[in-house]
Amino acid sequence: MSGNTSKKKILLLSWELSPVYAGGLGILARDVVDELKNQGNEVEVLLPRIPPRTEVLHGFSIPRLYNKYFKENNTIKGLDYNIDLMDGKGRTPGALWPKLFSSAARSKSSDLNLYPNNLPKHVRAYAQVCRDYVRDNADRFDLIIGFDWMTAPAFHLIKELKLDIPFFFHVNSTEWDRTPDPRRIIVGCQYNKKLESKYFKEAEHVLSISSVTKDALVEHCGVPEDKITVISNDITFNPDTKGYTDLNKGKNVLFIGRVDQQKGIPFLLDTAEKVVSIDSQIRFLIAGDGKDMDITVETIAERGLEKNCIIIGWVNNEQKKQLYKSADLFAMTSPSEPFGLTPLEAIMSDVPVISSQKCGFLDVLPSTPTYEYYDTNRFAELVLHYINDTEDRSRLMAKQKEEYALHSWPTQIAKITALL
Amino acid sequence: MQQLKPVTLKLSVYKVYKVASLIERITDTDTPFVNVRKTNEMFKQMSKDIYHPFFKFLELHKLEVNIVITGEFLDKLKKYAPRSLTVLRRLVKGGYVTLVLDAYYGNSLSSLYNMSWWARSIEKTRDRCEEILHKDADFVFLPQLYRTLELERVVHKLGKKKFLLRNKGKKIAYYKTKLSSLRRFDGHPVSWVKDEKDEELEFHYIPNNYFMMPNELMFEKDLETSVRAFSMKVGWQYNKFFLNPRLTKNEKTVVPRLNEKSSLGYYSHLQKSIIRLWDYASFIIASEEHIEDQEYTRIKTISRNFAALQDPFFLLYLLPKFYNTPHQEVKTFSSPYEAYVSMQACVKHLEILLKNKI
Known part of the structure; x- marks a missing residue:
């Protein structure tokens, strides 16, 4: 070459x-x-x-x-x-x-x-x-x-x-x-x-x-x-300027993705149960649809999480943008995610991200607080910390934005032709 | 004094719910909980196809039944099906029907979590019975009997001393006791049921095979045949009862084991979860009721709309087996999970409206 x-x-x-x-x-x-x-x-x-x-x-x-x-x-x-x-x-x-x-x-x-x-x-x-x-x-x-x-x-x-x-x-x-x-x-x-x-x-x-x-x-x-x-992947995303004011921004943890095992939904619900037992004001907004929706709904009902784990269902692009703006923290829960574009969308919408360890986007945002996907204690701890400590949350947001600003899609793509 | 018959029918308005996600609800705050137009259309159709032929069948064969009735059903019958109402009036007047009061919107499950609401709803149905059927009812429908249930609310205020319950067994059972020996608080008899206020109460347990819901016919494939089959089943059950001397001699007297508190043990996880959400919703509505002026009026409207949601019939939508039957177009939801998420969205929207003071 x-x-x-x-x-x-x-x-x-x-x-x-x-x-x-x-x-x-x-x-x-x-x-x-x-x-x-x-x-x-x-x-x-x-x-x-x-x-x-x-x-x-x-x-x-x-x-x-x-x-x-x-x-x-x-x-x-x-x-x-x-x-x-x-x-x-x-x-x-x-x-x-x-x-x-x-x-x-x-x-x-x-x-x-x-x-x-x-x-x-x-x-x-x-x-x-x-x-x-x-x-x-x-x-x-x-x-x-x-x-x-x-x-x-x-x-x-x-x-x-x-x-x-x-x-x-x-x-x-x-x-x-x-x-x-x-x-x-x-x-x-x-x-x-x-x-x-x-x-x-x-x-x-x-x-x-x-x-x-x-x-x-x-x-x-x-x-x-x-x-x-x-x-390393990148996105073209124009965030919305406002979210759903009715969702009372303050203690909303957002998940957007396919509702199935690959996205780590069972661990999200385990974590939600632990978080809610400590702070019942925290809400988990679960947007998306998928083949494990039935198990997810059953689990929410069985564990009595109906007031805190809110199933939003399938959302279109505009609704998704506003949902980002209504969230305080974005959770990436996949046991293994080749890249994961949603965290980048969240960052662009001024929502800090926490993530499981095996996600590709961490190449771009290395400062992201992480946990082993099965370690729901650590996940719960991170949620409680960043939801309740607004200063630390702002610091995390600033750091992640700073790292994302360094990411250049043209440089990444130029690597392809440079190989020839 | 009216006597209880074996066959019991539950008549309530079949509601068509509006399927919408939380996002759709908060984007358009006027999205109703219940699709009123479709519900009314459905009621008209059901009156024509189910209630009217069925009432005529009862009249023709002089069958005696108990009817657990909601105030809302009577209001709609008066408005949309006066012919059926005339037949029902004749049945009531002739003594063929024993009326059993259900909560106004059929929200009898509110007796598990908001007793004042439940008692008010019973009172409202009683008023409708007196106004529309020109007859008061002796019986009140109870979804569950437990010792902390504040029966005084209907015993003392409305003078109702007879209650009808649906039972899992196969035999009609009967239980008589004093209010003072029934009521418990924290495991002890309550001090406020004094001798002069003490009343003897009767509880009649109707087994599932005698308890029928004509609304379920809407999900049958061939409605006309189904209505006929349903009518004949009622007649058969009625005759079977009176032909059996063991059953007619005496209702079996039982001393049931009563729980201290209400139990959701009969329900599935999804159903329990929805009942908890209803409980929560009634709590937040009650906590905002002190608000004055215009906001108060709006809350009242929301409360009323919300009461209409708490229909035990909705709980059927949460059972996967319910979706095995044909007649899909009648079903509002495409899966138990869609029903669950829609109701969750309703309650969360209600919470948002109330927290934001509307």
Whole structure:
């Protein structure tokens, strides 16, 4: 790799690109594309599908080819394990109940299901489309970047073309981050793990969004450490100027995220129980929806936390911004979080953050008070301290803002082209 | 003097709740707790499809039943279903119906946590019975009997000495005692029930198989057939009772084991939690009632609206098994958890309104 800084022509392969997204990947891909463009590079993003009447800046799909391969349902030579394992069978059914306030959530979200049950079939069709496109346009690109495991089969097919274009993986999260609990054996996840550990290490280079993900790549996927570059994540976020005055800012601890085990909800409720037994004025606002909503509600009821743990449910972007402004402390509770964008949004909204130890954003905000995700005594202690000690809370806020100001997204993105 | 019959029906207004998150409620403070327009529409439909044919069935076959009735139900019957009211009046006049007073909005569970509210609600229903049905009721519905329940509030003030309770067993049971021997405070007889104020009280326990709620029919797939089946079940239960000499000879006299305090042991975790929230809400409303002038009027309105929420029927929405039945469109909520979170949002919104002095 020469470290050549001239402008590059880059092809990005991504399953999501805002406004077509279901989670953090679409936002990350958008930020990467925008910054690469800002730095004068030529960027194209090949997406599997784009919903009708949706314009995706710099993104395109090839529906005719995609549909052809989707119908043909070809197997991919060399992927020597059953790629159909996720086709509905053996997969946990997820939430058996409809989403909370589902009518509101449904009307405001994209009408395209990006992760259907037959996802492997889509991944296979997408891989073949990527191969054909790269083969026909080989001379146009200096670099190909694939986001996450969904582009691994595409990498496999492109590699067979034996072209002289480097391929980087940009890893937003690994399967070990998404399903950290080994007791939760989901066939699809096992398949993803195999895919990640087989192909990530074969790429020319791997870009990781945090040191947490880097550790997972080294430990579980066998990627050599010197082959990984950490591109710390960032966000484009315009905070609101005011919050919900009715929520009586003063003792509100905010959680925003998917309500499921991966986000550490059981530990949040354990902590809430301890905190409330000491200070009954503290409120935990839980915003989001997820497959563990039923267990969460049952736990709140069972432990008598109904007055203090308030389920907000799914919130849209504007509501989320105002919620930040109504909070006094933001809690990041995930046992393992590849990066975590919400703490950065909280900081930008002037809300200090406390966090479990294994979160990627801590690379950017190292002064964040942390605890082992299972240590609810320490978590409770931090909540009580920062809620009641307003001076210390302000100091923490100032420090975190200061650290965040040092974080430069252009510098991070410049690392990618510097690798060439 | 009215006598208690075996078959007991509970008539209350089926409420359509407004599903909204806390954020939606605080953004639009006029978001109602109960969707009044839909509730009224539903009542009209239910009067036509359920209550009217059922009352006519009772009249035709001269069946005798107890009706646990709420004041709100009578008000709505008068306003939206005068034909059904006429039939009900005839049934009451003919002695086919024994009226049992429930709290005005059906909020009888408030007797577990706010007895003055409960007693006021009973009084309101009594007034409605006298005004609309031209008849007072001897019986009062009790969701639970326990020794710290301040029965004096209805015994002395309203002169009610007979109570009806729903029981888990299969037999109708009967319990008679003096108020002085029932009431306890901190484990001891209370000093304020003096001899001249002491009254003999009767408690009638109606088992679940004799206790029926026509409102549940709304969730059945084929409403017309269901109403017919329900009517026939009432007739069958009635006849079964009178054909069995063991049952008609005497109501079984029992001496129940009474708890010192109310118990939520019968309820699921979600239900207990919601009852605790209602308790909390009634507490915060009561703590703000001293506020004067315009604010006071607004609090009164909120209190009234909130009382309407405390319908034991809501507790059905918190049972997962309730969602197995068809007729989904009638159900307000899509899951027990949505019902729970909506009610939590209502109570927290109420708290916010009161703390911010509205």
